[in-house]
Amino acid sequence: MNHYDVLIIGAGIGGLTCGARLAAMGYEVAVFDHHYLPGGYVTNFQRKGYTFDVALHGVGGLGKGQSFHQILESCDVMNRIHPLPKQHPYSVLWEGEKIDIPQDVNAYRLFLHERFPAEKEGVDRLFEGIRELHAGLQFLSNPAVPGWKKGLLFLSKCRTLMKWSNLTTEQVIKQYVQSEEFMNFFTALWGYYGLPPQKLSSLYFFIPWTGYHVEGTYYIQGGAQALSNALVAVIEENRGKVYLKQEVTEILVKQKEAYGIRTKKGLEFTGDWIVSNASPAHTLGKLVNNHPQAEAYRKNLAAKEVGPSLSQLYIGLSCHPEELGITDEDILFVEEKNHQMDYENLIEGRYHMGNFSLTNYSKMDPTLNCSNRGVIAITLIDSIENWPENKEAYQQKKKEVTEILLERLETYYPGLKEKVEVIELGTPRTMERYTKKSARGGIRILADD
Ligand SMILES: Cc1cc2nc3c(=O)[nH]c(=O)nc-3n(C[C@H](O)[C@H](O)[C@H](O)COP(=O)(O)OP(=O)(O)OC[C@H]3O[C@@H](n4cnc5c(N)ncnc54)[C@H](O)[C@@H]3O)c2cc1C
Incomplete structure (x- = not known):
């Protein structure tokens, strides 16, 4: 059968999560990946009897009721994986001194008081801002709050989110604390997000930060592959299929509407919905040829600076x-x-x-x-x-x-x-x-x- 409710290009964690969620809701889903393993970056590989995790160092929010836990629960995978809480989000070797960064948000605040006594007040105000940001995010991701209510209360509940969304990480921190030493210490993990605090969007820094320090940091037993395999199992137990070694070469479009995909091996599939987990540059640069809006989107993308x-x-x-x-x-x-x-x-x-x-x-x-x-x-x-x-x-x-x-x-x-x-x-x-x-x-x- 070459027709599914939803076709998903790419079995990375994005494509698999989307697929498992839809499969758990009763949709028939097909996911396609050019690699022989599912997961994209969220995979393991073997060499000479050693198992290596490709990318995962830690994820936030896997505690019961927390953000990532909620998403994975809605995909029906929380009972299939075993999160391992980490002792610390990370440790840092700073001027020759090894420092374990406290996981607990309050312990971290008190630690910063001790290390930067002149900045106590600013640190407290920064942490209050982070608390407000997190409360706004929780409000938005709460499945019990209907969409209309989220829209109605957005401005009052998500004020900090709105205020910070156009600022860099440095701009946010400098509203509260001026010390360069504090800035450098507090943002030492910038490498995980790809840009230094002077260039990094504050939400890119603070959203994972709340994941680590408010919601806890975890690894997953069996490595990243265990998570990807669990998502594949949900898709396949619900009448779906994950096609590996199947590179998608084209998204089929008729009268401005995507209706299917073609693979490198010449197979064609049709679907009511087409989702791409491939990068926007790849999706629009390679897979969509005859959509009138694709060219404008491509131009827009081409004008952007390539990240590290x-x-x-x-x-x-x-x-x-x-x-x-x-x-x-x-x-x-x-x-x-x-x-x-x-x-x-x-x-x-x-x-x-x-x-x-x-x-x-x-x-x-x-x-x-x-x-x-x-x-x-x-x-x-x-x-x-x-x-x-x-x-x-x-x-x-x-x-x-x-x-x-x-x-x-x-x-x-x-x-x-x-x-x-x-x-x-x-x-x-x-x-x-x-x-x-x-x-x-x-x-x-x-x-x-
Ligand atoms: C070294 C490293 C360490 C990291 N550490 C962490 C960490 O500790 N914690 C954390 O939360 N995040 C971490 N990340 C980031 C995280 O791994 C990625 O953000 C995430 O895996 C991206 O998932 P994705 O599904 O968006 O994309 P991808 O993983 O890139 O998945 C896209 C998939 O699409 C497939 N695809 C693309 N084009 C086609 C096509 N035409 N046909 C078929 N298939 C196609 C690809 O094969 C791939 O499998 C790390 C990343 C790296 C590289």
Whole structure:
């Protein structure tokens, strides 16, 4: 049967969540992905018997009644996954001192009082602002409040959300606290959101912040793949299907209306609704050809600045990380406190100096790999422009950058290099190749591993 109620292009976490929610509501759903695994970035991969999580370091809001929990419950997957609460949202190495950032919002506020005594009052006002933002978000995501009521009360309930939505993270914080040192410390995790506080939309910073500090931070037992597999199971138990190794090459349009898709293997499917989880650049740049509004949208997208990407170094160790002194779940190594400067270093590919974070999967989920093996990952902001398209040059650069990062790790954890059994660097080109997240729309065939 080639007709479904809904066709979804891309089995990333966005496409799968949409599919599972609709399947749980009774719709027949088909999801298509070019990869052989479901999940997009939310997948695991294996090397030499080691299991690596591609991307997940932590998610907020998985506690009962919290935002992400509510979404996953409505997809019928909360009873299929096992969230593991993290001890701390993250730790940070700041001027040689290791600091565990408190999870609990009040404990964090008091910690900041102690560290920045001159800013006590400003810190309290900032936290009050964050509380108001979170209350507004909870109001908007509360399924018990009808849409008309949300519309009616939006301005009064979501005043802080409205006020902050056009401000950068720095602009919001500076309304309350002037100290540069505070700004840098408080926003040390900016790398997770891609831009330094001077450029980063405040909502991009504060929404996940409330997830971590108000709603709690979690990892998922079995890694990211466990979540994606659970969503696939819901879709398939409800008459739906997830088609893997099926790249969609065209969205079929008749009289301005999308009615189906065509895959690279020549299959055609029709649906009442078509949803694309592929990037807007890819969807409109490649998949939609004959829609009158597509060209204007493409032009609009092309005028936008391309954002940064990430590199991630996946390391399998022949011992438990603890033997090397790696005891934190997530730790951020801050060697450059000025985030604007750090951003420039990273975007320019100065791999010997940019800040980076280490995620210790063996600590977050001891069942992911056996206890005498360790799995860690190093993450840093990067730009696709730093990575040559030529295959040989690319491979050579990968070796060089891997070596630089390993040397830097060795200075923090002497003896680590000797314990490396598996090492794989995922670059912005790797990310693009696997998820077709090309910023300029085309599916480029690129040199990679
Ligand atoms: C290294 C790294 C670490 C991260 N860590 C975290 C974290 O700790 N916590 C967190 O919350 N977020 C994290 N993120 C972000 C998070 O992983 C992503 O925001 C999220 O997975 C994006 O999901 P998506 O469904 O929007 O897109 P994607 O995961 O990109 O999914 C899109 C899917 O569409 C498919 N596709 C595209 N075009 C086609 C086509 N033509 N035909 C068929 N299929 C197609 C792709 O194969 C892909 O599977 C991290 C990201 C990275 C890269």
